[in-house]
Amino acid sequence: MNMDVTAPPTAALGMRRDCLARQHQALAEQLDDSELHWWRQAREQLARQPDANTAALLSGQCKRHLHDRALPDNDSWSLIQLARALLLAQVLEQSSGSGQLSMLRQLFLWGDDQEKIAILKAFDWLDSHGVCVELALQAGRTSNSQVFAALALDTPYPSRHYPERAFHQLVLKALGMGLDISRLVGLSQRHGTALNQLALDLLEEQLAADRAVSVGLPLAIAFDQLSPVQHQRLIELNRQRRLPARWRDHLN
Amino acid sequence: MAKYFDPHIHMVSRTTDDYQNMAAAGITGVIEPAFWQGQARTSVGSFIDYFDTLLGWERFRASMFGIHHFCTIGLNPKEANDLSVANEVLEVLPRYLVKDGVVAVGEIGYDDITPEEDRFLAAQLELARQFNLPVLVHTPHRDKIGGTKRTLAVIREVGIAEHLVIIDHLNELTLPLVLDSDCWRGHSIYPNTKMSEQRMVALLQQYGTEKMVVNSAADWGISDPLKVPKTGQAMLAAGFSEAQVEQVLFHNPVDFFAQSGQLDKTLISTPLPIDQRRQWQDNSALRGQEPVIK
Numbered sequence: 001m002n003m004d005v006t007a008p009p010t011a012a013l014g015m016r017r018d019c020l021a022r023q024h025q026a027l028a029e030q031l032d033d034s035e036l037h038w039w040r041q042a043r044e045q046l047a048r049q050p051d052a053n054t055a056a057l058l059s060g061q062c063k064r065h066l067h068d069r070a071l072p073d074n075d076s077w078s079l080i081q082l083a084r085a086l087l088l089a090q091v092l093e094q095s096s097g098s099g100q101l102s103m104l105r106q107l108f109l110w111g112d113d114q115e116k117i118a119i120l121k122a123f124d125w126l127d128s129h130g131v132c133v134e135l136a137l138q139a140g141r142t143s144n145s146q147v148f149a150a151l152a153l154d155t156p157y158p159s160r161h162y163p164e165r166a167f168h169q170l171v172l173k174a175l176g177m178g179l180d181i182s183r184l185v186g187l188s189q190r191h192g193t194a195l196n197q198l199a200l201d202l203l204e205e206q207l208a209a210d211r212a213v214s215v216g217l218p219l220a221i222a223f224d225q226l227s228p229v230q231h232q233r234l235i236e237l238n239r240q241r242r243l244p245a246r247w248r249d250h251l252n
Numbered sequence: 253m254a255k256y257f258d259p260h261i262h263m264v265s266r267t268t269d270d271y272q273n274m275a276a277a278g279i280t281g282v283i284e285p286a287f288w289q290g291q292a293r294t295s296v297g298s299f300i301d302y303f304d305t306l307l308g309w310e311r312f313r314a315s316m317f318g319i320h321h322f323c324t325i326g327l328n329p330k331e332a333n334d335l336s337v338a339n340e341v342l343e344v345l346p347r348y349l350v351k352d353g354v355v356a357v358g359e360i361g362y363d364d365i366t367p368e369e370d371r372f373l374a375a376q377l378e379l380a381r382q383f384n385l386p387v388l389v390h391t392p393h394r395d396k397i398g399g400t401k402r403t404l405a406v407i408r409e410v411g412i413a414e415h416l417v418i419i420d421h422l423n424e425l426t427l428p429l430v431l432d433s434d435c436w437r438g439h440s441i442y443p444n445t446k447m448s449e450q451r452m453v454a455l456l457q458q459y460g461t462e463k464m465v466v467n468s469a470a471d472w473g474i475s476d477p478l479k480v481p482k483t484g485q486a487m488l489a490a491g492f493s494e495a496q497v498e499q500v501l502f503h504n505p506v507d508f509f510a511q512s513g514q515l516d517k518t519l520i521s522t523p524l525p526i527d528q529r530r531q532w533q534d535n536s537a538l539r540g541q542e543p544v545i546k
Contacts, residue, residue, distance in 0.1 A: 141333065141363070142291070165365070166364070168395075169365070198394075198395055198398070201396070205397075208424040209445075209451065
Protein backbone atom coordinates (compact mmCIF):
# COMPACT_ATOMS: atom_id res chain seq x y z
CA MET A 1 0.00 0.00 0.00
CA ASN A 2 1.48 3.32 -1.06
CA MET A 3 1.13 5.86 1.73
CA ASP A 4 3.31 8.47 0.06
CA VAL A 5 0.84 11.27 -0.60
CA THR A 6 2.55 14.60 -1.11
CA ALA A 7 1.26 18.00 -2.13
CA PRO A 8 1.66 18.76 -5.84
CA PRO A 9 4.59 21.03 -6.67
CA THR A 10 4.09 24.60 -7.78
CA ALA A 11 5.93 25.30 -11.02
CA ALA A 12 5.58 27.49 -14.07
CA LEU A 13 3.42 26.22 -16.89
CA GLY A 14 5.08 25.69 -20.22
CA MET A 15 2.66 27.56 -22.44
CA ARG A 16 2.80 26.97 -26.20
CA ARG A 17 2.93 30.60 -27.25
CA ASP A 18 3.19 30.00 -30.98
CA CYS A 19 0.11 27.82 -30.89
CA LEU A 20 -1.79 30.36 -28.78
CA ALA A 21 -0.85 33.15 -31.18
CA ARG A 22 -2.27 31.16 -34.07
CA GLN A 23 -5.49 30.59 -32.13
CA HIS A 24 -5.78 34.31 -31.39
CA GLN A 25 -5.51 35.00 -35.08
CA ALA A 26 -8.05 32.31 -35.92
CA LEU A 27 -10.54 33.70 -33.42
CA ALA A 28 -10.16 37.33 -34.49
CA GLU A 29 -10.85 36.34 -38.09
CA GLN A 30 -14.22 34.91 -37.09
CA LEU A 31 -15.52 37.86 -35.09
CA ASP A 32 -17.86 40.46 -36.55
CA ASP A 33 -17.32 44.14 -35.77
CA SER A 34 -19.31 44.31 -32.56
CA GLU A 35 -17.81 41.07 -31.27
CA LEU A 36 -14.33 42.27 -32.15
CA HIS A 37 -14.96 45.54 -30.33
CA TRP A 38 -15.94 43.70 -27.15
CA TRP A 39 -13.13 41.19 -27.50
CA ARG A 40 -10.48 43.94 -27.72
CA GLN A 41 -11.98 45.74 -24.75
CA ALA A 42 -12.02 42.52 -22.76
CA ARG A 43 -8.38 41.82 -23.50
CA GLU A 44 -7.40 45.37 -22.61
CA GLN A 45 -9.31 45.16 -19.33
CA LEU A 46 -7.61 41.89 -18.49
CA ALA A 47 -4.22 43.40 -19.34
CA ARG A 48 -4.91 46.19 -16.87
CA GLN A 49 -6.32 43.88 -14.20
CA PRO A 50 -4.72 40.46 -14.66
CA ASP A 51 -6.41 38.78 -11.70
CA ALA A 52 -8.70 35.80 -11.24
CA ASN A 53 -11.82 37.88 -10.58
CA THR A 54 -11.47 39.84 -13.81
CA ALA A 55 -10.68 36.71 -15.81
CA ALA A 56 -13.71 34.91 -14.34
CA LEU A 57 -16.04 37.83 -15.09
CA LEU A 58 -14.85 38.14 -18.66
CA SER A 59 -15.04 34.40 -19.21
CA GLY A 60 -18.66 34.43 -18.04
CA GLN A 61 -19.44 37.43 -20.27
CA CYS A 62 -18.19 35.71 -23.42
CA LYS A 63 -21.57 34.05 -23.74
CA ARG A 64 -23.30 37.44 -23.68
CA HIS A 65 -21.09 39.24 -26.17
CA LEU A 66 -20.09 36.53 -28.65
CA HIS A 67 -22.35 34.36 -30.77
CA ASP A 68 -21.40 30.77 -30.33
CA ARG A 69 -20.69 28.79 -33.47
CA ALA A 70 -18.42 26.08 -34.74
CA LEU A 71 -15.01 27.17 -35.95
CA PRO A 72 -14.06 26.41 -39.54
CA ASP A 73 -11.30 23.81 -39.84
CA ASN A 74 -11.61 23.02 -36.16
CA ASP A 75 -14.79 21.12 -35.44
CA SER A 76 -13.85 20.18 -31.90
CA TRP A 77 -13.82 23.80 -30.67
CA SER A 78 -16.63 26.34 -30.54
CA LEU A 79 -15.97 30.04 -30.80
CA ILE A 80 -16.88 30.73 -27.17
CA GLN A 81 -14.74 27.87 -25.91
CA LEU A 82 -11.80 29.28 -27.79
CA ALA A 83 -12.40 32.81 -26.53
CA ARG A 84 -12.54 31.59 -22.95
CA ALA A 85 -9.39 29.52 -23.38
CA LEU A 86 -7.55 32.51 -24.80
CA LEU A 87 -8.63 34.80 -21.97
CA LEU A 88 -7.39 32.19 -19.56
CA ALA A 89 -4.10 31.95 -21.41
CA GLN A 90 -3.73 35.72 -21.28
CA VAL A 91 -4.21 35.97 -17.53
CA LEU A 92 -1.83 33.06 -16.99
CA GLU A 93 0.80 34.70 -19.18
CA GLN A 94 0.55 37.80 -17.03
CA SER A 95 0.89 35.80 -13.80
CA SER A 96 4.21 35.04 -12.18
CA GLY A 97 5.58 31.60 -12.97
CA SER A 98 4.94 30.22 -9.51
CA GLY A 99 1.46 31.73 -9.42
CA GLN A 100 0.25 30.27 -12.70
CA LEU A 101 -0.83 26.93 -11.37
CA SER A 102 -2.75 28.37 -8.43
CA MET A 103 -4.43 30.86 -10.80
CA LEU A 104 -5.43 28.03 -13.11
CA ARG A 105 -6.75 25.98 -10.18
CA GLN A 106 -8.77 28.93 -8.94
CA LEU A 107 -10.35 29.65 -12.30
CA PHE A 108 -11.11 25.99 -12.82
CA LEU A 109 -12.81 25.81 -9.43
CA TRP A 110 -14.90 28.90 -10.16
CA GLY A 111 -15.86 27.84 -13.66
CA ASP A 112 -19.21 26.34 -14.53
CA ASP A 113 -19.15 23.17 -16.58
CA GLN A 114 -18.98 25.03 -19.92
CA GLU A 115 -16.01 27.05 -18.66
CA LYS A 116 -14.38 23.91 -17.30
CA ILE A 117 -14.72 22.36 -20.74
CA ALA A 118 -12.89 25.29 -22.34
CA ILE A 119 -10.11 25.07 -19.75
CA LEU A 120 -9.65 21.34 -20.15
CA LYS A 121 -9.60 21.49 -23.92
CA ALA A 122 -6.79 24.04 -23.68
CA PHE A 123 -4.61 22.10 -21.25
CA ASP A 124 -2.23 20.94 -23.93
CA TRP A 125 -1.63 24.53 -25.10
CA LEU A 126 -1.27 25.86 -21.56
CA ASP A 127 0.87 23.18 -19.96
CA SER A 128 3.47 21.51 -22.14
CA HIS A 129 5.37 20.34 -19.02
CA GLY A 130 2.55 18.33 -17.45
CA VAL A 131 2.48 20.50 -14.33
CA CYS A 132 -1.33 20.38 -14.20
CA VAL A 133 -1.72 16.60 -14.13
CA GLU A 134 -3.10 16.60 -10.57
CA LEU A 135 -5.71 19.17 -11.55
CA ALA A 136 -6.55 17.16 -14.65
CA LEU A 137 -7.02 14.05 -12.55
CA GLN A 138 -9.36 15.93 -10.21
CA ALA A 139 -11.27 17.27 -13.19
CA GLY A 140 -11.58 13.76 -14.55
CA ARG A 141 -13.62 12.69 -11.54
CA THR A 142 -16.62 14.50 -12.98
CA SER A 143 -19.79 12.66 -13.86
CA ASN A 144 -20.50 15.08 -16.69
CA SER A 145 -19.55 13.23 -19.86
CA GLN A 146 -19.06 16.49 -21.79
CA VAL A 147 -16.55 17.74 -19.24
CA PHE A 148 -14.83 14.38 -19.23
CA ALA A 149 -14.75 14.28 -23.02
CA ALA A 150 -13.05 17.69 -23.06
CA LEU A 151 -10.27 16.23 -20.98
CA ALA A 152 -10.04 12.86 -22.69
CA LEU A 153 -10.81 13.25 -26.38
CA ASP A 154 -9.08 15.11 -29.22
CA THR A 155 -6.21 16.21 -27.00
CA PRO A 156 -2.79 14.65 -26.52
CA TYR A 157 -2.56 15.92 -22.93
CA PRO A 158 -3.44 12.65 -21.11
CA SER A 159 -1.27 10.42 -23.26
CA ARG A 160 1.65 12.83 -22.95
CA HIS A 161 1.51 13.36 -19.21
CA TYR A 162 -0.64 10.82 -17.35
CA PRO A 163 0.96 8.03 -15.34
CA GLU A 164 0.11 4.62 -16.73
CA ARG A 165 -2.48 3.73 -14.12
CA ALA A 166 -4.31 7.04 -14.50
CA PHE A 167 -4.33 6.72 -18.27
CA HIS A 168 -5.87 3.27 -18.00
CA GLN A 169 -8.58 4.64 -15.72
CA LEU A 170 -9.23 7.38 -18.27
CA VAL A 171 -9.72 4.77 -20.99
CA LEU A 172 -12.08 2.70 -18.83
CA LYS A 173 -14.10 5.74 -17.80
CA ALA A 174 -14.39 6.90 -21.41
CA LEU A 175 -15.69 3.45 -22.34
CA GLY A 176 -18.07 3.49 -19.39
CA MET A 177 -19.45 6.83 -20.53
CA GLY A 178 -19.96 5.52 -24.05
CA LEU A 179 -17.44 7.94 -25.56
CA ASP A 180 -15.74 7.26 -28.87
CA ILE A 181 -12.26 6.21 -27.79
CA SER A 182 -10.98 6.36 -31.35
CA ARG A 183 -10.72 10.07 -30.51
CA LEU A 184 -8.48 9.31 -27.52
CA VAL A 185 -5.20 10.67 -28.84
CA GLY A 186 -2.18 8.45 -28.25
CA LEU A 187 -4.14 5.41 -27.14
CA SER A 188 -2.18 2.99 -29.27
CA GLN A 189 1.10 4.24 -27.78
CA ARG A 190 -0.27 3.33 -24.33
CA HIS A 191 -1.27 -0.20 -25.32
CA GLY A 192 0.17 -2.98 -23.21
CA THR A 193 -0.49 -6.09 -21.20
CA ALA A 194 -1.90 -4.19 -18.19
CA LEU A 195 -4.49 -2.37 -20.31
CA ASN A 196 -5.23 -5.65 -22.08
CA GLN A 197 -6.11 -7.29 -18.79
CA LEU A 198 -8.33 -4.40 -17.71
CA ALA A 199 -10.13 -4.40 -21.06
CA LEU A 200 -10.69 -8.15 -20.93
CA ASP A 201 -11.98 -7.90 -17.34
CA LEU A 202 -14.45 -5.29 -18.53
CA LEU A 203 -15.47 -7.54 -21.42
CA GLU A 204 -16.10 -10.45 -19.04
CA GLU A 205 -18.09 -8.20 -16.72
CA GLN A 206 -20.30 -6.96 -19.55
CA LEU A 207 -20.85 -10.48 -20.88
CA ALA A 208 -21.68 -11.82 -17.40
CA ALA A 209 -24.24 -9.04 -17.00
CA ASP A 210 -25.64 -9.73 -20.46
CA ARG A 211 -24.90 -6.14 -21.39
CA ALA A 212 -23.79 -4.81 -24.75
CA VAL A 213 -20.02 -4.89 -25.13
CA SER A 214 -18.58 -1.37 -25.30
CA VAL A 215 -18.25 -0.50 -28.97
CA GLY A 216 -14.72 0.86 -28.70
CA LEU A 217 -13.36 -1.87 -26.43
CA PRO A 218 -11.18 -3.57 -29.11
CA LEU A 219 -9.36 -0.26 -29.56
CA ALA A 220 -8.02 -0.57 -26.02
CA ILE A 221 -6.51 -3.97 -26.71
CA ALA A 222 -3.09 -4.77 -28.16
CA PHE A 223 -4.11 -8.03 -29.75
CA ASP A 224 -0.51 -8.94 -30.56
CA GLN A 225 0.33 -8.75 -26.85
CA LEU A 226 -2.42 -11.05 -25.60
CA SER A 227 -1.26 -14.09 -23.68
CA PRO A 228 -2.10 -17.47 -25.25
CA VAL A 229 -4.77 -17.98 -22.58
CA GLN A 230 -6.35 -14.57 -23.26
CA HIS A 231 -6.24 -15.12 -27.00
CA GLN A 232 -7.82 -18.55 -26.66
CA ARG A 233 -10.57 -17.09 -24.46
CA LEU A 234 -11.43 -14.54 -27.14
CA ILE A 235 -11.40 -17.21 -29.83
CA GLU A 236 -13.79 -19.24 -27.71
CA LEU A 237 -16.12 -16.29 -27.10
CA ASN A 238 -16.05 -15.51 -30.79
CA ARG A 239 -16.87 -19.13 -31.62
CA GLN A 240 -19.86 -18.86 -29.26
CA ARG A 241 -20.87 -15.69 -31.15
CA ARG A 242 -20.76 -13.64 -27.96
CA LEU A 243 -18.45 -10.99 -29.43
CA PRO A 244 -19.62 -8.20 -31.73
CA ALA A 245 -18.67 -8.60 -35.37
CA ARG A 246 -15.87 -6.04 -35.33
CA TRP A 247 -13.85 -8.20 -32.97
CA ARG A 248 -13.49 -10.93 -35.61
CA ASP A 249 -11.05 -8.89 -37.69
CA HIS A 250 -8.65 -8.90 -34.76
CA LEU A 251 -8.89 -12.61 -34.09
CA ASN A 252 -8.21 -14.06 -37.53
CA MET B 253 -46.66 -9.23 4.48
CA ALA B 254 -42.95 -9.98 4.15
CA LYS B 255 -40.66 -7.51 5.84
CA TYR B 256 -37.66 -6.00 4.13
CA PHE B 257 -34.70 -3.86 5.03
CA ASP B 258 -32.77 -1.81 2.46
CA PRO B 259 -29.21 -1.50 3.80
CA HIS B 260 -27.94 0.91 1.15
CA ILE B 261 -30.12 3.72 -0.17
CA HIS B 262 -29.52 7.46 -0.49
CA MET B 263 -32.84 8.84 0.68
CA VAL B 264 -31.85 12.52 0.67
CA SER B 265 -32.14 12.20 -3.10
CA ARG B 266 -35.56 10.59 -3.04
CA THR B 267 -39.10 11.87 -2.69
CA THR B 268 -41.77 11.33 -0.07
CA ASP B 269 -43.58 9.18 -2.65
CA ASP B 270 -40.64 6.82 -2.46
CA TYR B 271 -40.92 6.60 1.31
CA GLN B 272 -44.64 5.87 1.03
CA ASN B 273 -44.14 3.19 -1.64
CA MET B 274 -41.30 1.59 0.27
CA ALA B 275 -43.36 1.39 3.45
CA ALA B 276 -46.29 -0.04 1.49
CA ALA B 277 -43.99 -2.70 0.02
CA GLY B 278 -42.91 -3.85 3.47
CA ILE B 279 -39.63 -2.02 3.97
CA THR B 280 -39.39 -1.29 7.68
CA GLY B 281 -35.95 0.30 7.75
CA VAL B 282 -33.13 1.70 5.69
CA ILE B 283 -29.47 2.52 6.00
CA GLU B 284 -28.24 5.62 4.23
CA PRO B 285 -24.50 5.60 3.58
CA ALA B 286 -22.74 8.93 3.26
CA PHE B 287 -21.56 9.28 -0.31
CA TRP B 288 -20.74 11.81 -2.96
CA GLN B 289 -23.23 14.34 -4.26
CA GLY B 290 -22.75 14.10 -8.00
CA GLN B 291 -20.15 16.82 -7.99
CA ALA B 292 -17.16 17.49 -5.81
CA ARG B 293 -17.57 19.42 -2.57
CA THR B 294 -15.05 22.18 -2.01
CA SER B 295 -14.98 22.54 1.76
CA VAL B 296 -15.32 20.45 4.89
CA GLY B 297 -18.38 22.49 5.85
CA SER B 298 -20.36 20.89 3.04
CA PHE B 299 -19.58 17.47 4.49
CA ILE B 300 -20.53 18.56 8.00
CA ASP B 301 -23.90 19.89 6.84
CA TYR B 302 -24.49 16.70 4.86
CA PHE B 303 -23.66 14.45 7.80
CA ASP B 304 -25.94 16.55 10.01
CA THR B 305 -28.73 16.12 7.46
CA LEU B 306 -28.34 12.34 7.52
CA LEU B 307 -28.55 12.34 11.30
CA GLY B 308 -31.28 14.93 11.58
CA TRP B 309 -33.73 15.97 8.91
CA GLU B 310 -33.56 12.79 6.83
CA ARG B 311 -34.04 10.55 9.84
CA PHE B 312 -37.05 12.62 10.80
CA ARG B 313 -38.43 12.57 7.25
CA ALA B 314 -38.20 8.74 7.17
CA SER B 315 -40.02 8.54 10.48
CA MET B 316 -42.92 10.51 9.01
CA PHE B 317 -43.61 7.49 6.82
CA GLY B 318 -42.99 4.79 9.41
CA ILE B 319 -39.48 3.87 8.28
CA HIS B 320 -36.54 3.39 10.64
CA HIS B 321 -33.56 5.35 9.32
CA PHE B 322 -29.90 4.72 10.11
CA CYS B 323 -26.78 5.93 8.40
CA THR B 324 -23.13 5.21 7.86
CA ILE B 325 -20.59 8.00 7.97
CA GLY B 326 -17.40 8.19 5.96
CA LEU B 327 -15.36 9.89 3.30
CA ASN B 328 -16.23 8.44 -0.10
CA PRO B 329 -13.32 7.33 -2.30
CA LYS B 330 -13.90 9.83 -5.09
CA GLU B 331 -13.47 12.79 -2.76
CA ALA B 332 -10.58 11.16 -0.91
CA ASN B 333 -8.46 12.37 -3.81
CA ASP B 334 -8.92 16.04 -2.93
CA LEU B 335 -6.49 16.36 -0.07
CA SER B 336 -7.39 20.00 0.54
CA VAL B 337 -10.75 18.78 1.87
CA ALA B 338 -10.25 15.11 2.65
CA ASN B 339 -7.84 15.58 5.55
CA GLU B 340 -10.27 17.89 7.30
CA VAL B 341 -13.16 15.47 6.74
CA LEU B 342 -11.13 12.69 8.30
CA GLU B 343 -10.66 14.85 11.39
CA VAL B 344 -14.40 15.34 11.95
CA LEU B 345 -15.39 11.71 11.40
CA PRO B 346 -14.79 10.49 14.98
CA ARG B 347 -17.36 12.83 16.47
CA TYR B 348 -19.98 11.55 14.02
CA LEU B 349 -19.19 7.87 14.49
CA VAL B 350 -20.51 8.00 18.05
CA LYS B 351 -23.83 9.68 17.20
CA ASP B 352 -27.19 7.95 17.55
CA GLY B 353 -28.24 6.29 14.34
CA VAL B 354 -24.72 5.74 12.99
CA VAL B 355 -24.32 2.02 12.42
CA ALA B 356 -21.09 1.80 10.41
CA VAL B 357 -18.22 3.58 8.73
CA GLY B 358 -18.98 4.00 5.04
CA GLU B 359 -19.22 4.04 2.25
CA ILE B 360 -15.49 3.91 1.78
CA GLY B 361 -13.30 2.09 -0.71
CA TYR B 362 -11.86 2.70 -4.15
CA ASP B 363 -12.81 4.72 -7.19
CA ASP B 364 -9.71 5.40 -9.31
CA ILE B 365 -7.63 3.14 -7.02
CA THR B 366 -5.06 5.83 -6.23
CA PRO B 367 -2.50 6.13 -3.40
CA GLU B 368 -4.75 8.75 -1.80
CA GLU B 369 -7.67 6.33 -1.82
CA ASP B 370 -5.39 3.70 -0.28
CA ARG B 371 -4.52 6.06 2.52
CA PHE B 372 -8.07 7.10 3.38
CA LEU B 373 -9.44 3.58 3.09
CA ALA B 374 -6.85 2.31 5.54
CA ALA B 375 -7.36 5.27 7.89
CA GLN B 376 -11.13 4.75 7.96
CA LEU B 377 -10.82 1.00 8.47
CA GLU B 378 -8.62 1.87 11.42
CA LEU B 379 -11.29 4.27 12.70
CA ALA B 380 -13.90 1.52 12.44
CA ARG B 381 -11.66 -0.76 14.46
CA GLN B 382 -11.12 1.96 17.02
CA PHE B 383 -14.86 2.63 17.38
CA ASN B 384 -15.82 -1.04 17.09
CA LEU B 385 -18.11 -0.36 14.15
CA PRO B 386 -18.87 -2.38 11.03
CA VAL B 387 -17.69 -1.05 7.67
CA LEU B 388 -19.48 -0.65 4.36
CA VAL B 389 -17.01 -0.84 1.47
CA HIS B 390 -17.86 0.32 -2.03
CA THR B 391 -16.17 -1.48 -4.93
CA PRO B 392 -15.19 0.57 -7.97
CA HIS B 393 -16.96 0.79 -11.31
CA ARG B 394 -13.69 0.55 -13.23
CA ASP B 395 -11.17 -2.26 -12.71
CA LYS B 396 -13.68 -3.86 -10.37
CA ILE B 397 -11.73 -7.08 -10.01
CA GLY B 398 -8.47 -5.30 -9.22
CA GLY B 399 -10.26 -2.96 -6.82
CA THR B 400 -11.96 -5.82 -4.98
CA LYS B 401 -8.67 -7.73 -4.60
CA ARG B 402 -6.96 -4.63 -3.29
CA THR B 403 -9.83 -3.94 -0.89
CA LEU B 404 -9.43 -7.39 0.61
CA ALA B 405 -5.67 -6.90 0.88
CA VAL B 406 -6.06 -3.60 2.75
CA ILE B 407 -8.65 -5.12 5.10
CA ARG B 408 -6.09 -7.77 5.99
CA GLU B 409 -3.26 -5.26 6.29
CA VAL B 410 -5.25 -3.13 8.74
CA GLY B 411 -6.36 -6.22 10.61
CA ILE B 412 -10.04 -5.39 11.10
CA ALA B 413 -12.16 -8.48 11.70
CA GLU B 414 -13.56 -9.55 8.34
CA HIS B 415 -16.98 -10.34 9.79
CA LEU B 416 -17.31 -6.60 10.49
CA VAL B 417 -16.91 -5.71 6.82
CA ILE B 418 -19.44 -5.80 4.02
CA ILE B 419 -18.09 -5.45 0.50
CA ASP B 420 -20.72 -3.95 -1.74
CA HIS B 421 -21.73 -3.74 -5.41
CA LEU B 422 -20.50 -7.26 -6.10
CA ASN B 423 -21.18 -9.10 -9.33
CA GLU B 424 -20.55 -12.48 -10.91
CA LEU B 425 -16.83 -11.80 -11.21
CA THR B 426 -16.13 -10.23 -7.83
CA LEU B 427 -18.40 -12.23 -5.50
CA PRO B 428 -16.17 -15.34 -5.73
CA LEU B 429 -13.22 -13.24 -4.52
CA VAL B 430 -15.15 -12.20 -1.41
CA LEU B 431 -16.47 -15.70 -0.76
CA ASP B 432 -12.92 -16.70 0.14
CA SER B 433 -13.05 -14.22 3.03
CA ASP B 434 -15.25 -13.84 6.10
CA CYS B 435 -16.61 -10.52 4.80
CA TRP B 436 -20.31 -10.07 4.12
CA ARG B 437 -21.42 -9.82 0.49
CA GLY B 438 -23.41 -6.82 -0.75
CA HIS B 439 -25.20 -6.57 -4.08
CA SER B 440 -26.88 -3.51 -5.56
CA ILE B 441 -29.87 -4.12 -7.79
CA TYR B 442 -30.26 -1.49 -10.49
CA PRO B 443 -32.71 -1.06 -13.34
CA ASN B 444 -30.07 -1.37 -16.08
CA THR B 445 -26.61 -1.53 -14.59
CA LYS B 446 -24.85 -3.19 -11.65
CA MET B 447 -27.04 -6.25 -10.89
CA SER B 448 -30.56 -7.29 -11.88
CA GLU B 449 -33.06 -9.25 -9.76
CA GLN B 450 -32.66 -12.27 -12.03
CA ARG B 451 -28.87 -12.22 -11.86
CA MET B 452 -29.10 -11.88 -8.08
CA VAL B 453 -31.36 -14.89 -7.89
CA ALA B 454 -28.85 -16.85 -9.99
CA LEU B 455 -26.05 -15.93 -7.56
CA LEU B 456 -28.17 -17.02 -4.60
CA GLN B 457 -28.92 -20.31 -6.34
CA GLN B 458 -25.24 -20.87 -7.03
CA TYR B 459 -23.69 -19.67 -3.78
CA GLY B 460 -26.45 -19.91 -1.17
CA THR B 461 -27.80 -17.27 1.19
CA GLU B 462 -25.15 -17.06 3.90
CA LYS B 463 -23.94 -13.47 4.47
CA MET B 464 -25.60 -12.47 1.19
CA VAL B 465 -27.07 -8.95 1.30
CA VAL B 466 -29.13 -7.08 -1.28
CA ASN B 467 -29.77 -3.35 -1.59
CA SER B 468 -31.18 -0.87 -4.06
CA ALA B 469 -28.37 1.71 -3.77
CA ALA B 470 -31.03 4.09 -5.06
CA ASP B 471 -29.81 7.67 -5.34
CA TRP B 472 -30.22 10.71 -7.57
CA GLY B 473 -29.54 8.60 -10.65
CA ILE B 474 -31.75 6.18 -12.53
CA SER B 475 -32.46 3.71 -9.77
CA ASP B 476 -35.37 2.04 -8.02
CA PRO B 477 -36.02 2.22 -4.26
CA LEU B 478 -38.22 -0.87 -4.48
CA LYS B 479 -35.50 -3.20 -5.77
CA VAL B 480 -35.25 -5.06 -2.46
CA PRO B 481 -38.90 -6.20 -2.41
CA LYS B 482 -38.72 -6.79 -6.17
CA THR B 483 -35.78 -9.12 -5.57
CA GLY B 484 -37.94 -10.86 -2.98
CA GLN B 485 -40.59 -11.45 -5.62
CA ALA B 486 -37.97 -12.79 -8.03
CA MET B 487 -36.64 -15.14 -5.34
CA LEU B 488 -40.14 -16.48 -4.63
CA ALA B 489 -40.77 -16.95 -8.33
CA ALA B 490 -37.53 -18.93 -8.57
CA GLY B 491 -38.60 -21.27 -5.79
CA PHE B 492 -36.97 -19.78 -2.71
CA SER B 493 -39.07 -20.05 0.44
CA GLU B 494 -40.49 -17.04 2.26
CA ALA B 495 -38.07 -17.79 5.11
CA GLN B 496 -35.11 -17.65 2.69
CA VAL B 497 -36.37 -14.38 1.24
CA GLU B 498 -36.63 -12.87 4.69
CA GLN B 499 -33.20 -14.24 5.61
CA VAL B 500 -31.50 -12.49 2.69
CA LEU B 501 -33.60 -9.35 2.53
CA PHE B 502 -34.14 -8.63 6.21
CA HIS B 503 -32.18 -10.76 8.68
CA ASN B 504 -28.82 -10.74 6.92
CA PRO B 505 -28.45 -6.97 6.56
CA VAL B 506 -29.90 -6.32 10.00
CA ASP B 507 -27.61 -8.91 11.60
CA PHE B 508 -24.60 -7.37 9.92
CA PHE B 509 -25.29 -3.79 10.99
CA ALA B 510 -26.57 -4.86 14.42
CA GLN B 511 -22.92 -5.64 15.18
CA SER B 512 -22.67 -1.90 15.79
CA GLY B 513 -24.84 -2.24 18.88
CA GLN B 514 -26.90 0.66 17.50
CA LEU B 515 -29.63 -1.26 15.75
CA ASP B 516 -32.26 -3.24 17.65
CA LYS B 517 -33.62 -6.04 15.48
CA THR B 518 -36.80 -6.43 17.49
CA LEU B 519 -37.54 -2.74 17.21
CA ILE B 520 -37.08 -2.53 13.45
CA SER B 521 -39.08 -5.68 12.75
CA THR B 522 -42.16 -3.51 12.79
CA PRO B 523 -42.69 -0.11 11.16
CA LEU B 524 -42.35 3.00 13.28
CA PRO B 525 -45.65 4.41 14.55
CA ILE B 526 -46.53 7.36 12.33
CA ASP B 527 -47.40 10.71 13.83
CA GLN B 528 -47.05 13.40 11.21
CA ARG B 529 -47.95 16.10 13.70
CA ARG B 530 -44.38 15.94 14.93
CA GLN B 531 -41.88 18.49 13.70
CA TRP B 532 -38.14 18.75 13.24
CA GLN B 533 -36.68 22.11 14.25
CA ASP B 534 -40.17 23.59 13.75
CA ASN B 535 -40.26 22.18 10.23
CA SER B 536 -42.48 19.50 8.74
CA ALA B 537 -42.51 17.49 5.52
CA LEU B 538 -46.28 17.91 5.25
CA ARG B 539 -46.37 21.13 3.23
CA GLY B 540 -49.83 21.88 4.57
CA GLN B 541 -51.26 18.38 4.11
CA GLU B 542 -53.42 16.75 6.77
CA PRO B 543 -51.15 14.83 9.16
CA VAL B 544 -51.46 11.05 9.20
CA ILE B 545 -51.44 9.31 12.57
CA LYS B 546 -51.32 5.53 12.78
